[in-house]
């Protein structure tokens with residue numbers, strides 16, 4: 001691993017941020033490690049942007065710390081060389097060309113024109129380097145934001161919803177680039193409100209909801225948490241409920257839909273069928289569904305599949 005690409009640990013430790021009565025971030029702790037892409041995930045309003053803004057010294061924490069390599073952003077000697085950040089809604093001067101946009105930052109970062117062109121090539125904007133940013137699509141602006149982030153060849157990358165506005169081809173390109181950058185030893189922290197958007201990119205996941213941590217693990221460990229569910233439908237709603245209670249499955253009901261419909265976890269279709277048969281209960285549907293990662297994510301953040309609240313979530 002070359003020294004210039006060496007990432008640093010990003011550590012968020014008992015971080016809290018309140019805006020008046022709103023607790024945007026609530027005693028949040030997690031780490032993102034070098035050589036890995038970490039997905040920072042949570043529904044809209046979960047507190048992701050606030051956390052990233054604190055990490056970058058743009059917002060003051062109410063309590064707790066957010067550090068890169070053990071230092072707060074403001075304490076870094078050459079912040080733009082250590083940390084590259086692209087936050088949501090980056091603003092670009094519409095009359096400036098892509099190259100001129102980078103030239104504005106180049107002196108602060110301490111790089112020359114050649115490096116500006118190099119990063120434009122890296123993000124696929126080489127051919128439009130001299131075009132005005134005003135005419136760029138959202139996807140092209142995302143690429144330009146990323147180019148700005150990479151200017152100082154930083155070991156740590158912090159990207160807020162970088163896949164927003166990218167078409168499938170752009171997302172595939174971003175995935176390959178982020179994997180490549182982490183492969184060089186950098187720490188890559190990337191936020192998203194949709195797990196499926198980043199699940200092929202990330203090694204680790206940090207999932208938050210309402211400002212607090214609900215899950216942190218490798219993606220593989222998260223996948224192992226996914227469990228199949230069985231949907232049971234009976235025309236006799238009352239007796240279906242009785243059957244669930246008498247079998248001791250009340251805490252295995254993932255979801256109660258309309259009367260006569262129940263979704264159960266940690267019990268097989270065969271077991272349910274046998275019990276129903278023994279009880280003489282008429283069953284119209286008994287369907288096993290493998291849970292996808294997205295289902296697990298929604299369950300963890302308390303936004304189970306449409307139709308009702310989830311039980312047995314991580315909170």
Ligand SMILES: Nc1ncnc2c1ncn2[C@@H]1O[C@H](COP(=O)(O)OP(=O)(O)OP(=O)(O)O)[C@@H](O)[C@H]1O
Nearest residue numbers: 019022024042043044045046047048049050051193
């Ligand atoms: N400057 C602010 N003043 C008041 N409330 C704020 C401010 N910034 C964020 N909030 C509130 O803090 C909570 C967390 O917002 P934040 O933007 O961090 O969430 P997020 O996970 O990034 O969501 P999104 O993906 O929608 O940006 C929200 O309830 C938001 O309304």
